[in-house]
Amino acid sequence: MSTTAPQGFRAAGVAAGLKSSGAPDVALVVNDGPGDAAAAVFTTNRFPAAPVQWSRQVLSTGRLRAVVLNSGGANACTGPEGFGDTHATAEHVAQQLGTGAVDVAVASTGLIGVRLPMEKLTAGVTAAAEALSADGGDDAARAIMTTDSVPKTTVQARDGWTVGGMAKGAGMLAPSLATMLVVLTTDAVVDAGTLQSALKAATAVSFERVDSDGCLSTNDTVLVLASGASGVSPSAEEVTEALTAAATDLAMQLLADAEGSTKDIAITVRGAATVEDALTAGRACARNNLLKTALFGNDPNWGRVLAAIGTTDAAFEPDRVDVTINGVTVCRGGAIGDPREGVDLTGRAITIDVDLRAGDEQATIWTNDLSLAYVHENSAYST
Amino acid sequence: MSTTAPQGFRAAGVAAGLKSSGAPDVALVVNDGPGDAAAAVFTTNRFPAAPVQWSRQVLSTGRLRAVVLNSGGANACTGPEGFGDTHATAEHVAQQLGTGAVDVAVASTGLIGVRLPMEKLTAGVTAAAEALSADGGDDAARAIMTTDSVPKTTVQARDGWTVGGMAKGAGMLAPSLATMLVVLTTDAVVDAGTLQSALKAATAVSFERVDSDGCLSTNDTVLVLASGASGVSPSAEEVTEALTAAATDLAMQLLADAEGSTKDIAITVRGAATVEDALTAGRACARNNLLKTALFGNDPNWGRVLAAIGTTDAAFEPDRVDVTINGVTVCRGGAIGDPREGVDLTGRAITIDVDLRAGDEQATIWTNDLSLAYVHENSAYST
Structure with missing residues (x-):
């Protein structure tokens, strides 16, 4: 209705x-x-x-x-x-x-x-x-x-x-x-x-x-x-x-229903000093083409999560940051955590949980992967 | 040597x-x-x-x-x-x-x-x-x-x-x-x-x-x-x-030699109030996935150039901006210019010239298109 x-x-x-x-x-x-x-x-x-x-x-x-x-x-x-x-x-x-x-x-x-x-x-x-x-x-x-x-x-x-x-x-x-x-x-x-x-x-x-x-x-x-x-x-x-x-x-x-997407990705940044920091860090991930192509390829490439938030001015100490992808804490204290082989990315839903350990605020940003179909649809749009 | x-x-x-x-x-x-x-x-x-x-x-x-x-x-x-x-x-x-x-x-x-x-x-x-x-x-x-x-x-x-x-x-x-x-x-x-x-x-x-x-x-x-x-x-x-x-x-x-690229794109922003403004506007274009996929598809989609610089705080009046792609001024005064059909994008080199008409400074940012091969290479990188 x-x-x-x-x-x-x-x-x-x-x-x-x-x-x-x-x-x-x-x-x-x-x-x-x-x-x-x-x-x-x-x-x-x-x-x-x-x-x-x-x-x-x-x-x-x-x-x-x-x-x-x-x-x-x-x-x-x-x-x-x-x-x-x-x-x-x-x-x-x-x-x-x-x-x-x-x-x-x-x-x-x-x-x-x-x-x-x-x-x-x-x-x-x-x-x-x-x-x-x-x-x-x-x-x-x-x-x-x-x-x-x-x-x-x-x-x-x-x-x-x-x-x-x-x-x-x-x-x-x-x-x-x-x-x-x-x-x-x-x-x-x-x-x-x-x-x-x-x-x-x-x-x-x-x-x-x-x-x-x-x-x-x-x-x-x-x-x-x-x-x-x-x-x-x-x-x-x-x-x-x-x-x-x-x-x-x-x-x-x-x-x-985003154009050509194969994944719905929820990026939750917690432990942030402010909600603004959490949003800034989340958006940096959501806009990182290397991370988005990795997720399209079912690759839990947590290094690209850190590289993305490492470009922001959000408050955090690099050696305290944890990253959990679909429940597996692949990065602990800014370094190698549990084996990435344990992460199952074959479904459409992906959750990325970043803990900045810098405060009590949090926010979630939603995005999609960067897929072959996205490029195809958007390169053919007006022609 | x-x-x-x-x-x-x-x-x-x-x-x-x-x-x-x-x-x-x-x-x-x-x-x-x-x-x-x-x-x-x-x-x-x-x-x-x-x-x-x-x-x-x-x-x-x-x-x-x-x-x-x-x-x-x-x-x-x-x-x-x-x-x-x-x-x-x-x-x-x-x-x-x-x-x-x-x-x-x-x-x-x-x-x-x-x-x-x-x-x-x-x-x-x-x-x-x-x-x-x-x-x-x-x-x-x-x-x-x-x-x-x-x-x-x-x-x-x-x-x-x-x-x-x-x-x-x-x-x-x-x-x-x-x-x-x-x-x-x-x-x-x-x-x-x-x-x-x-x-x-x-x-x-x-x-x-x-x-x-x-x-x-x-x-x-x-x-x-x-x-x-x-x-x-x-x-x-x-x-x-x-x-x-x-x-x-x-x-x-x-x-x-950028991964999977098919175009080398030189974005020159001129008529800027400051070099910093020119760089900001140029980078906004270089990071706009919709523009980059359009160029991969040989589509002189100048609306995506304006949409990209419209997100910046560079000094300009929207109804004074011109956009020239490979020599054709497809956008004049923020509106429709010469026919986009006149733009030949079949070669590797693309020049996008944005005139902000807000000053005398200029700068060039270089980027590549967003291609199917880029997604393919970066999704398969670690696997």
């Missing part, structure tokens, strides 16, 4: 011909209220795509009636003309819904540096508006897929209220989001300020800790819309908990 | 059985004087290998009689025992040469986290000492190869004096060096302080600007030994120029 699981929402997904495959490529999610609070988190890339620039302005009001999303083109680095295309898309959605463009967020994904075919997109928006339905969430989730092999959706039912959501983004995941579009919905009664704080807290421990290939996209967008249709007013803590559960569920689905 | 091109040096390379292939794996370079000034630059990784820890101490005197190098084992993350192995190796070299261990630097390369087979290594050192000759430079260069497909050597003849050198390091190149071992020699008369300054300046614009896969090794070492045997005393500027020429020649050879 995805984004239409909570009360007060309709959605649709249609094929507008933006994708040469003919697969669905335009999605629309509408909040029928009575509330219209909304919040968002966007990419920090300094080349934000036109839809990100537009939606950031729109969200400054803390209100939203609808979100239109398209795959088949990122509308990034397309200049003032591209921004005009986004504006026109929002206007067209607004006309269809009898509202103003300022109530409509836009999100796009696909190749950078190419203008969108506006005639097709506009026709698609019209068709999506006509197809809107209270069980259209799954169609919408399918229409935002790019190289995703499956749609990603979540439903988190709470006491009389619900959070729903959809996400797309296979590969290109990186901290501060990814080429990742996420729409969360809830029928809780919640104000925009609480919603923004809750969303920020939820993304910080979910999407922002998935670092599949270290590349920060121009289009990353996470939106949340609250209809208030349940009549239930949960506390700020309860909203944060439910959004975090939804975001984490979607983040793990993105990880499992 | 490599390290034995300048007067006053002997070298050798022998097979000690450290490599299962039976290829040469122990090299020895000896400075017969009359001078013994020396200087070095080491990895900044916080897990320096035992030979790096040893050599850093030895070099604090600014003097060196000999360097012993082995492939077939990095002796990194091997604890106090590993340091003892390095010490013993230096002692054995010193005995063979009738000098002290403090006059002997050690460098190692190979798998991390494995002890060296000391019996084989010691026998190899004895054999190398017996094989020392004034034309042994090429044998030494061959003995330090790991996944290198060719030995890398250089000779820079100046007015009555010469700089020679050898290097190993296919792939794993990163700023602040790489898994890269380099020995430079010169018969110029030069003091240790001048030599250190000149080496630092030379590496800063050569090895430190090659960023093949962004991974910083535990073993990187660049050494220079001066025999003074020519009797010529060049100026500090002349020494710096010749060392820079030698280092740049070797760096370009390393780039051309």
